[in-house]
Amino acid sequence: MINTPTFLCILRRSTVAGAVVAAAVVLGPASANKDPVTPKQLKLYQEAFMEEVRKGDLLFHGDAAMAEQLGVKLSTTGWACAMCHPMASDTHPQAFPKFQASMAKFATLRDMINWCIEKPNQGEKIDPESEAMKALEAYITWSNTGSVLVPGKY
Amino acid sequence: MSEELDRIRREMHAVLQPPGVRPDDSLQITRRTFIHRSLLFGAASVGQTFAWWPLLNTIDVAHAAEAPFKFAWISDTHLYERSLNTRFVDKVVRAVQEVQAMDPPADFLIFGGDLAQLGKIEELELGVELLKDLKIKKYYIPGEHDWYLDMGKKWGELFGQPNWTFDHKGVRFIGLDTVSRGPDYWTAKKMTPEERMGHMATLDGTVAGAWAGVGREQLDWMQKTLADWDKSKPIVIFSHNPLYEYYPPWNFWVRDWREVNDVLKPYTKVTNIHGHVHQVLYNEIGSMRSIGMLATSWPWPYAPEGVPKLTKPMIRADPGDHYDGVGWETVNVNADDKVDVEYIMWGRKEVFVQSPEDHDKSIGEVIRPRIADNQYPWENP
Ligand SMILES: [Fe+2]
Ligand SMILES: [Fe+2]
Numbered sequence: 001m002i003n004t005p006t007f008l009c010i011l012r013r014s015t016v017a018g019a020v021v022a023a024a025v026v027l028g029p030a031s032a033n034k035d036p037v038t039p040k041q042l043k044l045y046q047e048a049f050m051e052e053v054r055k056g057d058l059l060f061h062g063d064a065a066m067a068e069q070l071g072v073k074l075s076t077t078g079w080a081c082a083m084c085h086p087m088a089s090d091t092h093p094q095a096f097p098k099f100q101a102s103m104a105k106f107a108t109l110r111d112m113i114n115w116c117i118e119k120p121n122q123g124e125k126i127d128p129e130s131e132a133m134k135a136l137e138a139y140i141t142w143s144n145t146g147s148v149l150v151p152g153k154y
Numbered sequence: 155m156s157e158e159l160d161r162i163r164r165e166m167h168a169v170l171q172p173p174g175v176r177p178d179d180s181l182q183i184t185r186r187t188f189i190h191r192s193l194l195f196g197a198a199s200v201g202q203t204f205a206w207w208p209l210l211n212t213i214d215v216a217h218a219a220e221a222p223f224k225f226a227w228i229s230d231t232h233l234y235e236r237s238l239n240t241r242f243v244d245k246v247v248r249a250v251q252e253v254q255a256m257d258p259p260a261d262f263l264i265f266g267g268d269l270a271q272l273g274k275i276e277e278l279e280l281g282v283e284l285l286k287d288l289k290i291k292k293y294y295i296p297g298e299h300d301w302y303l304d305m306g307k308k309w310g311e312l313f314g315q316p317n318w319t320f321d322h323k324g325v326r327f328i329g330l331d332t333v334s335r336g337p338d339y340w341t342a343k344k345m346t347p348e349e350r351m352g353h354m355a356t357l358d359g360t361v362a363g364a365w366a367g368v369g370r371e372q373l374d375w376m377q378k379t380l381a382d383w384d385k386s387k388p389i390v391i392f393s394h395n396p397l398y399e400y401y402p403p404w405n406f407w408v409r410d411w412r413e414v415n416d417v418l419k420p421y422t423k424v425t426n427i428h429g430h431v432h433q434v435l436y437n438e439i440g441s442m443r444s445i446g447m448l449a450t451s452w453p454w455p456y457a458p459e460g461v462p463k464l465t466k467p468m469i470r471a472d473p474g475d476h477y478d479g480v481g482w483e484t485v486n487v488n489a490d491d492k493v494d495v496e497y498i499m500w501g502r503k504e505v506f507v508q509s510p511e512d513h514d515k516s517i518g519e520v521i522r523p524r525i526a527d528n529q530y531p532w533e534n535p
Contacts, residue, residue: 143522
């Protein structure tokens, strides 16, 4: 699990680094001062991502405790995302954004997630910026790692 | 995962399909499609017409029956308690009404497993209640969703022995239990019955493992059952899982397919009809043909790899219509040596793909097994 204080510390340090970069743009490349990324940082970034994948996995599979923790109601029918999409198959994150026939509009993956929550699952649409949405997105994209990007494909 | 699957698949091909081995020539498969007007569901608006047109799709499979007859198949109803989900109930009611309306009537019904969703007494009893309206003889085999809450206790009380055999008009029918022999993944982790069922009820779960199998003693029973049967006479075997390796991570297989093949090898007219995959599926395995049936509840997508080359895939379902991609089947055994499996898919003019874009695999994908079920809750008490 992530050690939260350390992680926040890293974030603060990157904010500082960001300010340094902004300053560097003004002064020119010769004065640029970026900290090289360390293995420890990489590990923390990866852990932060995998923690969201784990949460998304649980939400996607209808885990009641995780839904409660994140304050969402993704289904009222007993149905969970994974019942049509085992291993997040047939979610096709690599094809978004695209014209989505079922919604008759140009849609993002987040639009599609909310459509599935509302229609087949008869749950409550979630805030596209919420942690639950980002976790679902993390799980779906992680599960499809290695799939080739085909934006727009039907 | 893919490399391991490839290895198993190559082995299966080598073991089951040596040169020249395939189902009896009289078992050639043909397909025809027609709209079954008697099943048209009332008057519909333009928008509904497409969604409500039932469709029958036929696979012709030859058998030497003494007299023509037909039987019906319903499976994978996945019933929740009525208060939670009425859609699945509605679809069972519809399938039962349509089977009951068959004219001439079906000789019997096979229920192919996954009657319940979470193995609850109320779910299983709801299934019995709904199927009661069907007056023909019914035979049941179990699915994993029926079994792992109480390890088959309630199912056994309701339906008796999970494997059985009978002869009907020159065909030997066998029902197999491919679900009850899962490895013990619950004792060491001290799971409650509900937790055990939860893992089993998750198709892409990683905890229940390779639970689908026939088992040595049932294989011996099948061998004995077939010992007095002429090698060239027709046999139809019902199982919840396919009897070959299609996609093990979702238990779209039985782990002892080699032994199954050893028992069935001498017989030339074997047809296996199975549920669990919730999709149109066709394969030939050695001298056996294998046909996958639709669920009434919801369609599973095709697996990301291993779809049999002989399968003409079913059309990509519309997730906005819960009557799409699902249905039931009739099987007609004709005197002229044909067995027709008719897919009755609600809400479709075409059951099979008409173009590459109709296939749910038209967008290529590489997917990974899930992770959270191995970590939670046992590592975070
Ligand atoms: Fe099922
Ligand atoms: Fe099943």
